[in-house]
Amino acid sequence: MTSSSPPPPASAGHDPHDHADRAASFDRDADVYAQVRPTYPRDAVEWLLPAGARRVLDLAAGTGKLTEVVVGLAGAGTDVVAVDPSLPMLAELSARLPGVATRQGTAEHLPLPDASVDAVLVAQAWHWFDADAAAAEIARVLRPGGTLGVVWNDRDAEVDWVARFGEILHRGDRLEPAAGHDALTELGGRFTAVEAETFRWVDRLPSGALRTLAGTRSYLLRLPEAERETRLAEVDALEATHPDLAGRTEIELPYVTYAFRARTRGAVPPR
Numbered sequence: 001m002t003s004s005s006p007p008p009p010a011s012a013g014h015d016p017h018d019h020a021d022r023a024a025s026f027d028r029d030a031d032v033y034a035q036v037r038p039t040y041p042r043d044a045v046e047w048l049l050p051a052g053a054r055r056v057l058d059l060a061a062g063t064g065k066l067t068e069v070v071v072g073l074a075g076a077g078t079d080v081v082a083v084d085p086s087l088p089m090l091a092e093l094s095a096r097l098p099g100v101a102t103r104q105g106t107a108e109h110l111p112l113p114d115a116s117v118d119a120v121l122v123a124q125a126w127h128w129f130d131a132d133a134a135a136a137e138i139a140r141v142l143r144p145g146g147t148l149g150v151v152w153n154d155r156d157a158e159v160d161w162v163a164r165f166g167e168i169l170h171r172g173d174r175l176e177p178a179a180g181h182d183a184l185t186e187l188g189g190r191f192t193a194v195e196a197e198t199f200r201w202v203d204r205l206p207s208g209a210l211r212t213l214a215g216t217r218s219y220l221l222r223l224p225e226a227e228r229e230t231r232l233a234e235v236d237a238l239e240a241t242h243p244d245l246a247g248r249t250e251i252e253l254p255y256v257t258y259a260f261r262a263r264t265r266g267a268v269p270p271r
């Protein structure tokens with residue numbers, strides 16, 4: 001390429017409908033992800049985290065959105081390790097949570113010894129895993145009777161502007177965004193029956209943040225540059241014209257948090 005050539009679009013060579021490519025899309029703009037993606041409600045994390053857990057794995061930890069809540073709840077004396085395949089995401093996590101150990105790895109090949117943690121938590125990521133391989137690996141690293149907790153934040157599409165926002169983000173998206181919710185009911189014989197709970201809450205974002213939030217979605221990250229810009233302009237127009245958004249200094253974005261938990265089968269050894 002000559003010095004006068006324009007840079008290739010960030011999405012060059014990427015396929016927005018390829019599952020593995022989408023799963024790897026989060027390397028881009030980890031700092032922006034950390035700023036605008038939602039946290040997880042404290043009561044949901046309390047529900048997921050077993051009492052007395054001393055060693056917790058945040059799997060697919062990303063920039064540490066869930067890790068931060070876990071650290072706040074668990075307090076001193078609990079070791080939290082964060083695993084993710086993306087080094088840029090882990091670097092952002094370390095900058096925000098310097099006391100948390102990080103390891104590069106995937107759900108299908110966990111870089112931890114057998115029976116080494118009391119809980120494995122997964123936020124907004126189970127749908128990127130090979131579910132069978134991940135369930136086997138998670139069962140391996142959990143102590144007998146240890147807890148797997150899986151959580152997703154879904155925007156509450158019962159609210160009109162939120163439904164319109166979701167339509168802009170996912171129009172043409174052939175990878176079903178909520179597919180992972182059902183997959184969890186099939187963990188295989190290694191775990192007890194899955195328990196489920198939902199939590200409703202509202203995230204507060206500064207005006208203009210909807211464009212930024214949209215830009216962190218894996219489908220948009222993998223769209224060709226021009227198409228992504230068209231979508232982002234639609235998001236701007238929604239924010240400028242919808243009666244629930246126009247002229248506001250703060251956006252109230254309602255979420256439904258879906259939480260699932262199960263325990264590995266087997267005796268719980270004394271601590």
Ligand SMILES: C[S@@+](CC[C@H](N)C(=O)[O-])C[C@H]1O[C@@H](n2cnc3c(N)ncnc32)[C@H](O)[C@@H]1O
Nearest residue numbers: 023026060061062065086106107123124125128
């Ligand atoms: C939507 S982000 C969620 C990050 C974080 N848990 C949160 O809630 O903000 C999905 C994360 O899954 C990671 N990921 C993708 N495929 C993975 C795999 N096979 N095993 C482990 N992590 C994976 C990505 O690198 C990314 O950090």
